[in-house]
Amino acid sequence: MLHVRRLDSPWGQCTVWFRDWLRAHPAERDRYARIKEALSAEQVGKTDYDDYTRAKTVFFDEVQVEFEGWAANSQ
Template structure:
């Protein structure tokens, strides 16, 4: 399915270059502040929250956007969590009913939010959560793959992208290669 088919609101071309910054040791603290906020506003609706993506891997260069993965009882039941998230600056940006009922909400400082963040929401038990965390944990434990991934990201950042999602999708090959390596080493990673 094309990005234009799942985006909530207008699919606007990405006006800025993708910027990859060196690892910032403040990223884990920034994640913790966001996670605490999620616990406060969602209460028992929030079944899990974790730091994912490049900002969650010490030493890995990244776009300076904190990525979080969250589980709720039913991610398709947007009224149970989206209004509370909107009240603290998140905006629903992606709705993928055909892919694990995934929702992505974002906060942007340029829109008045306190932080730049992407929040990926799934239903509790979704295998995509375990896959994200297995990838993160592998990169944390294997600096050679972390550095190889960083190099691919830097190379891709030099290109022009219509949508930032195009940049994200261009990383699929290296991500799948690293996941295959983890599986070959005996790590249980959902398909």
Template structure:
């Protein structure tokens, strides 16, 4: 069993909903109200942030903080909004803190907390921005996600693994467009 098995639930891909950016903005305001000015930045990331892209209908929110050590004091504040903190994922990505909201079978929001400027902050934004600029690539990603969800409906690890090559390829292209020469 892989790291994502903790999130195993049926993988349901929904067609793009123009309400997703509005739901992000409403939730961002709720989070900002409990965190105050402690969070530096909020970004709508993931597939729900890309117009026209099919997605698991959970809104992904990146919260950028100054230092990851500060994250522990935010946990109770986010839990007060109904978020569940998942420390399990730190084994895979120790530079990120992950939270979800909803029910175990239907997540409505995910929070990805990382230091602003870190790779775990920059990469999802690069990925989002590249697909926004390249709707043809976004369409390819949409079709891949639908195909993987049909094949691996109850296996989140296999679903995530199936997207890896595509995601890494997009990140390489995004880095080239941006003029990055280092490792993405």
């Protein structure tokens, strides 16, 4: 899957920070991967992925302050 966002938008920048934070934090990257794999398995056969999106957003919300702080200190 490919997501395209404008890099100059606030959400685009946040997405890049999240990606880079995951690359720098393998344990969190692996935890996120496990969450996404489990959620994906739960969605097999469903035509609407809103439940998947909402559920993985829980992880994002948990770590957002941390990765934004990390990004601010990494620049």
